[in-house]
Amino acid sequence: MKKICLLILSIMCSITQLMASNDVVITVLDKTKGASCLTFSQLPKIWIAIDGYKRFDLKSIGEKHILNDSVYMITVHTVKPILVDCGWLGDGNRMIITPGDRAKIVAEYAGNDKQKFKICFSGEMKENYNAYRNLKIEFRKNEIWNLLESVSLQKSVKIIDSAYTSKCKMISANIKLGLLQSFMLNEEKAKVFFYLEHANSISRNKLTCNDLMKIKKQIFPFGY
Numbered sequence: 001m002k003k004i005c006l007l008i009l010s011i012m013c014s015i016t017q018l019m020a021s022n023d024v025v026i027t028v029l030d031k032t033k034g035a036s037c038l039t040f041s042q043l044p045k046i047w048i049a050i051d052g053y054k055r056f057d058l059k060s061i062g063e064k065h066i067l068n069d070s071v072y073m074i075t076v077h078t079v080k081p082i083l084v085d086c087g088w089l090g091d092g093n094r095m096i097i098t099p100g101d102r103a104k105i106v107a108e109y110a111g112n113d114k115q116k117f118k119i120c121f122s123g124e125m126k127e128n129y130n131a132y133r134n135l136k137i138e139f140r141k142n143e144i145w146n147l148l149e150s151v152s153l154q155k156s157v158k159i160i161d162s163a164y165t166s167k168c169k170m171i172s173a174n175i176k177l178g179l180l181q182s183f184m185l186n187e188e189k190a191k192v193f194f195y196l197e198h199a200n201s202i203s204r205n206k207l208t209c210n211d212l213m214k215i216k217k218q219i220f221p222f223g224y
Contacts, residue, residue: 022099024076031108036117043085083179094132096177131175148199156199164192189219
């Protein structure tokens with residue numbers, strides 16, 4: 001009986017150690033002393049509809065362990081890769097975390113502005129965690145809203161299509177993680193319909209339902 005109890009205890013300890021090794025541990029050096037309000041939330045894949053995207057609720061995840069007034073750790077229990085939102089006041093980032101990940105973050109003020117913050121990831125997961133943010137910065141440099149204001153609806157559709165194609169190529173070339181890549185491609189699909197809605201609203205000649213269905217079929221060739 002004693003041997004059986006010891007065997008069960010040994011198995012339980014092994015399971016506990018295995019679960020702990022699967023935990024995602026993110027160490028944060030917080031130079032803002034908590035002002036940045038760094039949070040982590042689970043983010044489902046975006047669901048696309050022809051009139052935009054369905055809203056979803058963010059589910060807060062992670063256990064916070066304070067080490068001192070400037071350093072704390074976030075531990076996330078997961079047995080599979082998940083898409084999460086890393087949020088802080090005035091900014092945010094999408095990322096994939098997988099069991100066993102170890103990451104480091106430096107949270108600090110953006111220059112002398114005490115209302116803006118900068119979050120930088122380092123260590124072995126740096127490329128993964130920073131990929132979404134870096135591409136989004138690049139996309140914002142070539143925003144097309146203003147271009148749609150001064151051209152015909154037909155020209156607007158061509159501009160929107162060209163921008164969509166270009167962004168998808170950049171995402172496919174720079175984002176290697178399947179779940180994050182899928183999420184970003186879906187974001188751009190949703191953005192197409194926001195652009196079209198804007199272009200259509202300021203044009204005298206409106207897109208017909210048939211026009212929209214053709215565009216939808218082009219973007220979603222296999223349905224959605």
